[in-house]
Amino acid sequence: MKAETDSRTDTRKRILDIAEELLLTRGYNAFSYQHISTELGVRNAAIHYHFPKKNDLGVALIQRYRRRFQRFIDAQAELSPAEQLERYFTLTDAYFDRDQQICPSGILTTEYQTLPDDMRAEANAFVDEMRDWAVRIAESGRTDGSMRFAGTPEAMGLLMLAALQGGLQLARTDTTVLATLKTQVKSLLGLV
C-alpha cells in the first residue's frame, strides 16, 4: 500500500521538485514544460497530464511551499526567538547554497504583474504568512527581553523579511552579502 501510494504520486512529486528548482533559480516566466520533461525523461504531455495548465503547477508549487513553511514554523515553536531567527538564517543560507536559489516570495513578488490571478492569491497568502512569522519573532524577542531594537515589532519584522529577500537576490552578485546581512540584523536586534 505504501509502494502503491509512492508510485501513484512519484512522478507528480518529481515534477514539483524539478519545477521548484527551476522556479527558484530561473523564475516562473523563464522555465517551460520542456525543461521539466527533458529533466524527468518523459514527454511534454505527461506534465500536462498531472498539471493541465502551467498555473495549476504554479499554484500547486506555492501551496506545497506554504505547507512546508508552516511545518517549519511549527517544528520550532518551543525555541527561543533568537534561535528561531537563527533557523531562518540557516534556511536562507540553504537556499543560496542550492544553485543560488532565492526566496520564493522574492520571485513571486518580482514577477507579480505577469502572474495569473490564482497564483497572485497564493503569493499574497504566502507573503502574509512569512511576514506574520517574522513579526512574531520580533514581538516575542522584545517581550522576553532577549531582543532590543528601535521601532515597532511589526516594522522590524517586515524589515527583516524585506532585507533577507533582497539580500538573497543581491548575493548572486557578491557571495559575502548574506553573511554581512545576518550579522547586521543581529546587531540591530541587540543580539551581538
Place this chain on the structure above:
Amino acid sequence: MKAETDSRTDTRKRILDIAEELLLTRGYNAFSYQHISTELGVRNAAIHYHFPKKNDLGVALIQRYRRRFQRFIDAQAELSPAEQLERYFTLTDAYFDRDQQICPSGILTTEYQTLPDDMRAEANAFVDEMRDWAVRIAESGRTDGSMRFAGTPEAMGLLMLAALQGGLQLARTDTTVLATLKTQVKSLLGLV
C-alpha cells in the same frame, strides 16, 4: 541642428523609455520586441534596427540607468546624509507610484541566472554603485553624528539597500509596506 539630433535619437530614446517601463513592471524575460513595437506604432524590425539583439537593448537600458543614477548622486553631493536618504526614499516611492515598478537591481538580480553575460556584467556594476552609495550615506551620517546605528556602515548601507529592494517587491502585495519600511530604517538610524 538640435532638431536633427532630436529626430535622430527620438525613436531610440522612445524604445528605451518603453522598454524600461516594461522591464521594471514585467521583467526582462516577460517583455518582447512586440510589446515595444505595438506601443510605439512601428514594426518589429524597426526595434531590431536600433538594437539588433535583445541583450543590446538590455545592456543599453542598464547603462542609461547607471548614468542616471550617477547624476542623481552628483546632484545631491552637498546635501546632508539624512537629506540624501530622504531623496532615496522619494525615488523609491516614485518607482512604486509608477505602475508599481520595482528597483532595477531587484529585477536584474532576480532574473540574474537567465541573463546573458554582458547584461550580468552591467548588473554587477550597477549593484556595486548603488551599494557604495548607500554605504557612503551611513558612513557620513555616523561621521557627522547625525545617524547612530549598530554595526558597521558597510553592513548598514547594505541592509538599507536590501530592505528597500525587497520592500518595493513586497509592496505589490500590500501598499503600506514602503511607508512602514521607511519609518523603520529611520528609526534604526536614530533619525526619529
Place this chain on the structure above:
DNA sequence: TTGACACCTTACTAACCAGTAAGTAAAGTC
C-alpha cells in the same frame, strides 16, 4: 543630380511555447 546613408518596411525563418486530441499499455476492479 547623384550617391550615400538613416530609418524604416514587408516578408520571412526556425525555434520555442502552452495546450489538446487520440491512442496505448499496464494495472486494478468487478
Place this chain on the structure above:
DNA sequence: GACTTTACTTACTGGTTAGTAAGGTGTCAA
C-alpha cells in the same frame, strides 16, 4: 474475463519568440 482507470505516448495546433534579408523612401552632402 470484461471493464475501467491510471499514466503515459505520439502527433498535432496555433500562437509567440528573437532574429534576418531585402527592399523602399526621404534627407543631405558633394
